[in-house]
Amino acid sequence: MNRRDFLKSSGALIVSFSLPAFAQKLPGALERSPQLDAWIRIAADGRITVFTGKAELGQGIKTAILQIASEQLDVDMKAIELITADTALTPNEGYTAGSNSMKDSGTAILHATAQAREILLAEASKRLGVGAEQLTVQQGEVRAGDGRRIGYGALVEGKVLSVRAAPESKLSRSRNVMGKSVPRVDIPGKVTGGVAYVHDLRLPEMVHARVVRPPSYGAQLKSVDTESAAKLPGVIKIIRDGSFLAVVAAREWIAVQAMRALKARAVWDEPRKLPQDVYATLAKLPAQDTVIAGADAPPVSGAKVLEAAYTRPYQLHGAIGPSCAVARYENGALTIWSHGQGMYPLRGAVAELLAMPVERVRCIHMEGAGCYGHNGADDVAGDAALIARAVPGKPVRVQWMREDEHAWEPYGPAMITKVRAALDASGKVSGWQYDVWSNTHSTRPGKAGDLAAGGHVAKPFPPSPPRPLPLPDGGGDRNAIPLYRFPARVTHHFIPEMPLRVSALRGLGAYMNVFSIESFMDELAAAAKVDPVEFRLRHIDDPRSRDVIRLAAERFGWAGYQKKNGHGRGFAFARYKNHAGYAAIAMEVQVERETAEVRVLRVVAAVDSGEAVNPDGIKNQVEGGILQSISWTSFEAATFNDTRITSRDWSSYPILRFSHAPQSLEVHVIDRPGEPFLGTGEASQGPTAGALANALAHATGVRVRELPFNRARLKRAFAA
């Protein structure tokens, strides 16, 4: 069913209109999809459907959007159906990424639902002969003072309401649902075994497939003996297309066994081209240099000049559930159920991979395990598409194995930063020069060549040319420009050539840049002999920044802190992307020097994401961001030899376990009712890394500038 059929079948209506060229910008994603009926539809029986092009990734976006629509329309959340990213039904909102869902889709739906309410009021006013100002909306009805009432469904029935989104809306000021910590709508299903993920999708006649991924990047399949796999009972088909090798079976476990049988008998040509010294390699690769701030800043000079360099290794998204997709190819049309972050871009890539017209491909989002950026989700959807075409009529479910996800997902890029700054006689920063070297932070499809399978088929597709992501969001240079008030010259050295496969990992360059800047701010504060929190406040005027810094410090008890032996405290702050959510973090750690064991005892965070639609949802995201960043910062680095990735499971790529979760973690949300939504999911990772580095330095007197702070590194650092 396409969107038009869907609208017709339910006798609906709020409508379409052709789009005139208006000069004034529309709020949020309305700018890109300006029809109100792209976002909200009310059926004749009063049923309300809200559409978002964003996807639930475990961040709670469904709940927040329902809260917004519920508040603006004055109907119960339960009375609203929400449809998420689906190329046949929802607006194209690109990717669900960059902490942009509230800013783009939340804002669009806030205004679309408010405008729909005003249209309903105007319509009721006409019918009742009463001024709209004397009418109220309540639980899906428009009510007049004399007791007369009309349901929303009746108001749209049989009428074409020709509506275009206006640049400004009369927003409901009531706060019965927005601003409340409403329980998430998806959690009951997830804790009781409901169908919650694409992994749980079971279609009639569905079969299972596994892909035999090459053992290394660029490996070519020379030969494979398929006989023993083909003999397994229940094996339906073995598919080979160049170096793309897959097996389809009636049962999932048979597919796994057949995949292993094929793997054991596949002979590959493997290039030996992985770098042995990552940072030296990156430093030598050609780079495109752009001065992104302070082109005419004076050279760094002052009473004291300090400098430092920091490194970050390749790091994994590491979804707990390996990527999965279901695809069905029938009568020249393809439907894919996927947990990718961009259904429309995926549709384009898959259509190219299969040489199909884009209109014949439909991509429907279903949840997966948390992805935290571009992982194997799109790749496995490409796999499923290729395999489904080989078994027409049968839905095919493909799930990657653990080693596929670890070895093939695109990593968060390795990065290098260098900073040099001067303090004047009064202990203030008088000059700052900062350089960041990085690959791109997005190789999302796009194009067929951006899918793993696209590079493995007999006629491989070229990957899209790597590009730096534009500021103000930026990629490797995200948050590279310091937020503090001093002259700063910042250069982004963009490295096109990618020794390892990389793409967007939660926060992109912000994690590394904030880690570097906030580490160095502490080094400068120490040189200036000023308390680190006070030092930051002396260099920042923005009131909302100062508010989160002060609140985190106060709730932590920064001023009265008594240092104990082996303990240390650290502080860090950033405003994500320099224009989104604010986060300040204070942390206490305990370090055992002999074993190099670091325990995070206490974390206190203060965040400002603009108007808080669901404060507990914001807390949950920030808590998660902090824990994930403690994991990245303490443990995580992808390993490889000259040929293969050697991080292939959780023992060769350890992440945080319960033993290393902090003893206590507090998140304080500063609500800003009426202010724009700023997003939350990626605000806390950078500050967490900075706070941890600073706490470690405070506890031990040793400054560690290379990530991660694993035991081997710390032992060497303590011994030095």
Added chain:
Amino acid sequence: MTKLDVNGRVHQVDADPATPLLYVLRENLGLNAAKFGCGLGQCGACVVMADGEAVFSCLTPISVLEKRKIRTLEGLGSADKPGPLQRAFIEEQAAQCGYCIPGIMMRAQALLERNPGASETEIRAALQPHLCRCGTHMRILRAVARAGQLMRSKP
């Protein structure tokens, strides 16, 4: 045919006896909760209970489970009638993506049935075999402690 007792119902399962329980639960019995995570016993997403003990269903062949009572998250209650542990996870909003949660809950159920008064230290130690990538650890710890209270307050 292998006879399996799952959530109090006996099923005749037509699968190779070497098949790991996880695949039988998900495919033959249509149960969603237990998840494939690593197939190696390193992450805990697949954990269910067998005779009151937490087991990695991705590694345990059905042939060794014939005489044992298997419980999965579906056996603890439903979205309409959640059991104490499920209630506690909903009340604490102890999930983000939620993929790891069913395995963690079954490990917690096994712990709380043995020791409903488990301390935070004991809960942390019990959950050590489990990974949560979203970083929901603090809420999970609170939810398990809360479930222990709910279980103790009910005779």
